[in-house]
Amino acid sequence: MGLFKFGSRRGIGIDLGTANTLVYNKKTQEIVLNEPSVVAVERETRKVLAVGNEAKAMIGKTPDSIVAIKPLSEGVIADYDVTEAMIKYFIKKVFGNTMFMPDVMICVPIDVTGVEKRAVLEAALAAGAKRAYLIEEARAAALGAGLDISAPTGNMIVDIGGGSTDVAVISFGGTVVSKTIRIASNNFDNDIVRYVKKTHNLLIGDRTAEQIKIKIGTAIPLEEEESIVVKGRDLVMGLPKSVTITSEEVREAINDSLMQIVSCVKEVLEKTPPELASDIVDRGIVMAGGGSLIRNFPKLIAQHTQLHVRLSEEPLMNVVRGAGLAMDQLDVLKKIEKAER
Numbered sequence: 001m002g003l004f005k006f007g008s009r010r011g012i013g014i015d016l017g018t019a020n021t022l023v024y025n026k027k028t029q030e031i032v033l034n035e036p037s038v039v040a041v042e043r044e045t046r047k048v049l050a051v052g053n054e055a056k057a058m059i060g061k062t063p064d065s066i067v068a069i070k071p072l073s074e075g076v077i078a079d080y081d082v083t084e085a086m087i088k089y090f091i092k093k094v095f096g097n098t099m100f101m102p103d104v105m106i107c108v109p110i111d112v113t114g115v116e117k118r119a120v121l122e123a124a125l126a127a128g129a130k131r132a133y134l135i136e137e138a139r140a141a142a143l144g145a146g147l148d149i150s151a152p153t154g155n156m157i158v159d160i161g162g163g164s165t166d167v168a169v170i171s172f173g174g175t176v177v178s179k180t181i182r183i184a185s186n187n188f189d190n191d192i193v194r195y196v197k198k199t200h201n202l203l204i205g206d207r208t209a210e211q212i213k214i215k216i217g218t219a220i221p222l223e224e225e226e227s228i229v230v231k232g233r234d235l236v237m238g239l240p241k242s243v244t245i246t247s248e249e250v251r252e253a254i255n256d257s258l259m260q261i262v263s264c265v266k267e268v269l270e271k272t273p274p275e276l277a278s279d280i281v282d283r284g285i286v287m288a289g290g291g292s293l294i295r296n297f298p299k300l301i302a303q304h305t306q307l308h309v310r311l312s313e314e315p316l317m318n319v320v321r322g323a324g325l326a327m328d329q330l331d332v333l334k335k336i337e338k339a340e341r
């Protein structure tokens with residue numbers, strides 16, 4: 001059977017994230033690329049000028065004739081041509097123009113449409129892949145977090161990315177119950193911008209908000225309050241100004257978004273068949289994705305579900321590793337879409 005030989009083929013996993021795209025080389029078991037999911041395009045001609053790091057560095061610093069596009073920023077493939085250019089660029093960057101092109105397992109958000117899926121598969125083939133497969137994010141995240149999803153046992157994974165949160169219960173190689181919401185880590189940044197504007201009359205940029213979130217963000221109150229000095233533009237005077245923001249303020253700012261994610265987890269739990277729910281009581285919930293790195297987030301979910309919740313080992317790497325691992329488990333994984341040259 002072809003599948004057995006397949007295990008030894010050259011293969012890469014690609015995590016097409018809303019924030020970052022990662023590529024994992026199955027053979028060396030290494031992450032060989034990790035760049036922002038950004039493409040710089042000439043406005044008039046739609047010509048692609050730069051991809052990844054280079055494109056991100058151009059944001060806000062180029063003439064109006066150049067636009068930076070985040071093709072996946074809403075968690076969906078919003079701009080197909082640009083997505084294709086990005087996939088091609090990343091595959092070429094890793095493999096060059098070799099004759100032995102790899103098999104590619106690409107990870108897409110759970111609610112991508114059929115048309116978008118075909119588009120991604122075609123883009124991978126056009127970029128030189130021999131065979132291209134798709135796996136949804138939650139299953140890849142579960143595999144990459146080290147869960148054995150092939151057994152008939154319920155596993156719950158909560159993957160919080162930049163643009164979307166995927167919650168899924170997986171058993172016997174397939175997804176049994178799942179839900180995706182467009183509330184994720186980018187929302188925390190927006191919440192912080194809005195809060196600082198409202199309470200301090202200070203306008204700050206998205207990058208600053210992200211820094212605040214990473215440095216002092218927390219999902220439940222800290223025993224010892226932390227604070228950070230933030231610079232921005234005073235909305236009343238119009239001049240640069242700095243203010244001190246506390247961890248409690250940040251928590252207050254992001255609380256609604258945090259709770260929407262908690263509700264999503266609860267909703268999926270409520271829809272989980274009893275036998276699998278009982279497995280989750282035993283095994284707990286695993287969190288993945290950059291958004292799960294907000295301090296005490298696992299604790300918050302544990303408080304609201306009365307379940308054991310743990311953070312995976314490398315939350316930003318789970319999906320891409322899982323995509324790589326999935327290539328060796330095609331026989332046990334249900335419903336993997338495939339395209340071949």
Ligand code: ADP
Pocket residue numbers: 016017018019020021160161162163164185186210213214217288289290291292293294295315316
């Ligand atoms: P995606 O899969 O959508 O590309 P990722 O899983 O890569 O998203 O997560 C990206 C998000 O994680 C960003 O919003 C980023 O701000 C956030 N993030 C990264 N590191 C941390 C951290 N240490 N604390 C809080 N948030 C973080």
Ligand code: MG
Pocket residue numbers: 015017018137161162289319
């Ligand atoms: Mg992701």
